[in-house]
Amino acid sequence: MKKIKRFAAVLLAGIMALALLTACGGSGSDNPEFDAEVESAYLDALNKAFKTSFENDDAIRALAVTHIAEKSGADSLTGRARCKTDGDETTVVRQVQLCFDTRSSKPDAYVPLFYEAAKTDAIKANYTNVQALLSTVNKERGGAKENGRTLELTALGVGAKTIGGKTYVAIGFELTNTTP
Template sequence: MKMLKKMAALLLVGVMALALLTACGDEAPAKSTAEQAEDAMTIAINQSLEADFKNDETLKNLARKAIADRVEEDGKFKDGFMVVDQENKVMCVIFPADRSTALGFTADQVAQMKDPAFTKAFVESFRNASNMDDDDVKKINAIGVGAVTKGDKTYIAIAVKVKTAK
């Protein structure tokens, strides 16, 4: 009987030790390709503009909506690649804006977005597509980067809010 009690106690200690280890770890769930693209572009914009913008939730949602409204499942545009809200001084560009290239980014291309050369070229293409000169860029007071994955491609849109003269 003593042996049975010792075995039960030992078994109970083992179960309790395993229970302590269950769900341990501080790893966050892996980010989706779209979330990785949003993060990479936000960092790239800040580096390019030498700024410290946060990815504004309202503008990010506007950018995501622009993609959902304008990009079909096969990657073709239903409408233009730029959305302008004059009243709220918001402009949103869906990328790539050059329609001669294949639309959307693969997961591998999103992984490359951490490369400063790639992201600098991307931000420069935003400036060209939006016709923003240096003075216009200085008027940006909020950005939102939204990304949506359709099929195996991720589509990115950048929305910017511009300061207005009072």
């Protein structure tokens, strides 16, 4: 489980770095309307990738927004800095990752991406980040199965926060141990 969690943390961190978006609300202040649009676009993409129909989980969203606030403004993030994990790690694990720019030439430099509300016609979730989260969840579940445990995907969530005219995004999941 520890190895799986570590891998999930790295992958989720990458995803969260990719999901970093920016928005310009004109005054450079928070833009909750744009944040909600970004969250919705990413949640739709996650549900499509996972073939689910989850609502945005409040606990994951709160964890994501906290992580964004802690890491906003970073030009690059290490694998460890991209993820944040919560839960008791025995029965429930929640993990979020900042969305990142996959075009970065350095393997340990995850440059956050962002949208500017005034310049964004349509919000589109970053495909690579969504697929990275899907891969993380699948590897976590596969590793647990090899160890005789069953992990069920019980929630997906997205948090977006506009800071200084930039809307950052973190996406995440919740796995629950359903082994009797």
